Amino acid sequence: MRLADRLVSAASDFRRDDLGGSSDSKDGTVLPSLWEEHEVEERDPERGGDYLCVHLRRKDYVRSREGQVSKKLNVVC
Numbered sequence: 001m002r003l004a005d006r007l008v009s010a011a012s013d014f015r016r017d018d019l020g021g022s023s024d025s026k027d028g029t030v031l032p033s034l035w036e037e038h039e040v041e042e043r044d045p046e047r048g049g050d051y052l053c054v055h056l057r058r059k060d061y062v063r064s065r066e067g068q069v070s071k072k073l074n075v076v077c
Contacts, residue, residue, distance in 0.1 A: 002035055015049070022049045 003011075015022035024030045027049035032038055 002031075019049065 012023065028044075028047045029049075
């Protein structure tokens with residue numbers, strides 16, 4: 001997934017400042033500048049650093065698929 005530059009910058013700042021100096025190069029998560037050059041690699045459990053990334057959906061998605069998504073309390077726990 002490719003994100004807007006401002007989001008990548010904010011995430012990089014957070015990783016550097018709050019996650020002990022985490023960075024793409026340190027964690028082995030550098031992506032090529034062109035998405036067309038990205039190749040799927042074998043999953044490595046050591047890759048990515050010591051943090052978890054979560055994608056939460058907007059309310060309209062949750063309402064339209066109420067029986068298919070976790071409640072917020074379950075996600076946090």
